[in-house]
Amino acid sequence: MNPTLNVTLSAKDLTLQHGNTTIVESLNLTLPEGKVTAIVGPNGCGKSTLLNGLSRIHHPSHGGVLLDGKDIHKQASRDVARRLALLPQDTIAPDGITVSELIRFGRHPHQSALKQWQMSDQEAIDYALKAADLSALKDRLLDTLSGGQRQRAWIAMSIAQETPLLLLDEPTSALDLGHQIEVFELIKALSEEGKTVAMVVHDLPSACRYADHIVAMKSGKIISEGCPKDVMTKELVLELYGIECDLMPDPMTGSPILINIKRVQSE
Secondary structure, three states: OOOOOOOOOOEEEEEEEOEEEEEEEEEEEEEEOOOEEEEOOEEEEEEEHHHHOOOOOOOOOEEEEEEEEHHHHHHOHHHHHHHHEOOOOOOOOOOOOOOOHOOOOOOOOHOOOOOOOOOHHHHHHHHHHOOHHHHHHHHOEHHHHHHHHHHHHHHHHHHHOOEEEEEEEEOOOOOHHHHHHHHHHHHHHHHOOOOOEEEEEEOHHHHHHHEEEEEEEOOOOEEEOOHHHHOHHHHHHHHOOEEEEEEEEEOOOOOOEEEEEEEOOOO
């Protein structure tokens, strides 16, 4: 059930505005295929706007987004939806919906007047339930689940969409530590099966631990990107968040951990 098609997504001189205010400016980015990319940076730096731009929700005022080398805004919506799935930060489901019913919505891009529900659609749902460890909860009402379980259900809907690309806006927002780990481990497992994942993340240690590639943003621009071990420095943390810290490697994973954190007093 895993997508085998290699799909590329990149931004070229991308500028995104809200009204007359520029949020993302002349940004260039190519998502590494089959890897997890974490987009980090302070509030208001343009992370979510960038994700919306990459998924063609936000139309650029300059530059563009290329999906498989072609302007994403000139491609048919259904064709894009078969290659790219977006899970926004704020998700709303109808009342009284079960886990299976929610995941079923992920099959919409594969339906048409000439192609009704098929065995392959049910197989995709069953695979998504298994991948998200929700098979035992498939008949439960969504609003009876824990926060982590609900978030896994939304991700499962995106899995059922069977896209090689998955964009996630703060997938662990408002979750406790246990549920955060639950979701991050699912995301990592998806990338290990071939998906290209980009996610907006606020927690730097989690971004470093679960991502293969870090994109650090400030004021609508990328100021650093690359492997977490190479990108995450004391200088970068200070520039992004105005805090001083020391960095040490995680004893188990080697990923950077922030210690001795201190807020820098503004003059």
